Amino acid sequence: ETGVTQTPRHLVMGMTNKKSLKCEQHLGHNAMYWYKQSAKKPLELMFVYSLEERVENNSVPSRFSPECPNSSHLFLHLHTLQPEDSALYLCASSQSNTEAFFGQGTRLTVV
Amino acid sequence: QKEVEQNSGPLSVPEGAIASLNCTYSDRVSQSFFWYRQYSGKSPELIMSIYSNGDKEDGRFTAQLNKASQYVSLLIRDSQPSDSATYLCAVNAAKGSARQLTFGSGTQLTVLP
Numbered sequence: 772e773t774g775v776t777q778t779p780r781h782l783v784m785g786m787t788n789k790k791s792l793k794c795e796q797h798l799g800h801n802a803m804y805w806y807k808q809s810a811k812k813p814l815e816l817m818f819v820y821s822l823e824e825r826v827e828n829n830s831v832p833s834r835f836s837p838e839c840p841n842s843s844h845l846f847l848h849l850h851t852l853q854p855e856d857s858a859l860y861l862c863a864s865s866q867s868n869t870e871a872f873f874g875q876g877t878r879l880t881v882v
Numbered sequence: 883q884k885e886v887e888q889n890s891g892p893l894s895v896p897e898g899a900i901a902s903l904n905c906t907y908s909d910r911v912s913q914s915f916f917w918y919r920q921y922s923g924k925s926p927e928l929i930m931s932i933y934s935n936g937d938k939e940d941g942r943f944t945a946q947l948n949k950a951s952q953y954v955s956l957l958i959r960d961s962q963p964s965d966s967a968t969y970l971c972a973v974n975a976a977k978g979s980a981r982q983l984t985f986g987s988g989t990q991l992t993v994l995p
Binding site: 804806812813814816819821826859861863865868869870871872873874875876 | 913914924925927928931970974983984986987988
């Protein structure tokens with residue numbers, strides 16, 4: 772069983788759909804992250820949940836909504852997305868300031 | 883100024899050579915530094931972490947940190963074609979009250995057989 776598990780691995784959705792990405796970590800970490808990676812662009816931090824504090828990148832549109840019900844689970848709720856939101860969405864977890872471990876990612880295509 | 887800067891490359895080295903990857907960062911109070919390897923279509927994989935000035939060696943990989951110069955590097959000795967990937971530098975930088983992992987844009991490395 773991998774340390775950080777993301778589902779689904781691939782998702783195709785229309786612009787009017789609502790979907791959610793799920794992430795679960797089995798490492799006992801206290802911080803979880805959502806990153807977006809578009810083609811030919813660097814990793815972009817979207818949201819961090821750390822010791823029950825949420826920090827967000829102010830440039831992330833409101834059509835992305837995170838939820839962290841506990842330290843092991845993280846969701847990214849998606850609604851009314853745009854084609855430019857198509858990207859690889861990566862979840863990661865870490866213990867405080869130490870190294871982060873990534874899930875395998877969700878390849879999202881918005882049509 | 884970008885928070886974490888890397889040369890985007892591409893960097894090409896022959897098999898068996900030393901590959902040298904460089905990274906600079908802007909947050910002087912950064913405490914944790916990491917190198918990740920990312921193959922095309924895959925998620926980043928941690929290969930090295932370094933927390934104090936100096937060198938840290940792990941097999942064919944050596945990470946070097948110089949906090950005074952705000953510089954961290956990765957050396958890959960005896961480079962293999964399987965080392966061909968994008969290498970990401972990451973720094974645990976402060977944003978408000980939280981410390982967050984910020985990535986550079988990555989350096990694409992190609993090891994030629």
